[in-house]
Amino acid sequence: MDFTPTEAATDLQKLTADIVDRISPAERVAELESDRAPIDQRLWSELAGAGLLGLAAPESADGADLTTLETVAVATELGRGLARVPFGPHALAGVPLLAAHASDDLRSALLAAAVAGEKVLTAAVEEDGNFDAAAPRTVLDDAGLTGVKVNVPFAAAADVLLVVAAGSAGPVLAAVPADRPGVTITESVATGLTPVYLVEFDGVDVAPTEILDGGAATVAQALDLLRLAVSADQAGTVAAALDATAEYAREREQFNRPIGSFQAVAQRLADGYIDVQALSLTVTQAAWLLSGLAETEDGETTAAVETAKFWAAEAGHRVAHTTVHVHGGVGLDTSHPVHRYFLRAKQNEFTLGSAPVVLDELGDLLTVKA
Known part of the structure; x- marks a missing residue:
């Protein structure tokens, strides 16, 4: 399995970062949250205009499709920016499910409009x-x-x-x-x-x-894609939170020394780095298998997704708390960007299954395989 990002995924991640920085910076996100806006319409329109909502629409003739890896790269970057858009359920799950399993009438009515962002x-x-x-x-x-x-x-x-x-x-x-x-x-x-x-x-x-065709198999695929979407968003969220925490630890001084030089703080940051890398790699593994780029045994893809969701919960919990603890009083300020990373990470931790839930499912899956 190759964990090197594809050239397309790298380019799309940079494009997404540019769009988020320009359209929906931290101040804009805070305003939308305060207004309880149902969606960031400006960002959504920009993502649609850049073609990012339809990355998973094409179907590969040979069964190997890189678009899951590329869509995950976009979802991760949107997580970094705490984007207020339903990219995961729409573009990473909904669009490919419609493309693969919708009736001709449903596909004709929805797919093009979903790719264009006209239907959410x-x-x-x-x-x-x-x-x-x-x-x-x-x-x-x-x-x-x-x-x-x-x-x-x-x-x-x-x-x-x-x-x-x-x-x-x-x-x-x-x-x-x-x-x-x-x-x-x-x-x-x-x-x-x-x-x-x-x-x-x-x-x-x-x-x-x-009604989409495929019955239980389509439902299982939908759950895999939705959990991968949450995990990808979490990967971006915790990576951005850790970056902000490391920068703060370099700049904040106590006793005439940066707090990052103290062993206890350095150890928390090192543990956070391991968590962020573990989540990133398991998300990549799940995306790789869902892309059909490797032969898999029954249940292997779902096991990879559940492993990623487990790390989304574990890494989200630990990195979120490290972020708040290292920032001290600043981290407790609900208006500060790092506290919003804490809140997003906690919500992602429990969405579509907490760590005990997915571990229980993963245990059952591995038991059946054994």
């Missing part, structure tokens, strides 16, 4: 007290779609919700317009200040053409 996609997966995507409590039957989803990102800005539900033959993934009768969207308070919502479905009509 998000995913409604999690349920309160029940995270088993293979056995959702939300039901799709003759009476329509009924159930409740929690922690749905950017739902108020979304045009289409990709909903995991229990169908007659097992779990399915359906593309449901957010404004369809029977859909109720209520804002929730989230740790990381990223807009998330509770979404209720009450007998919502879903056409057969709005």
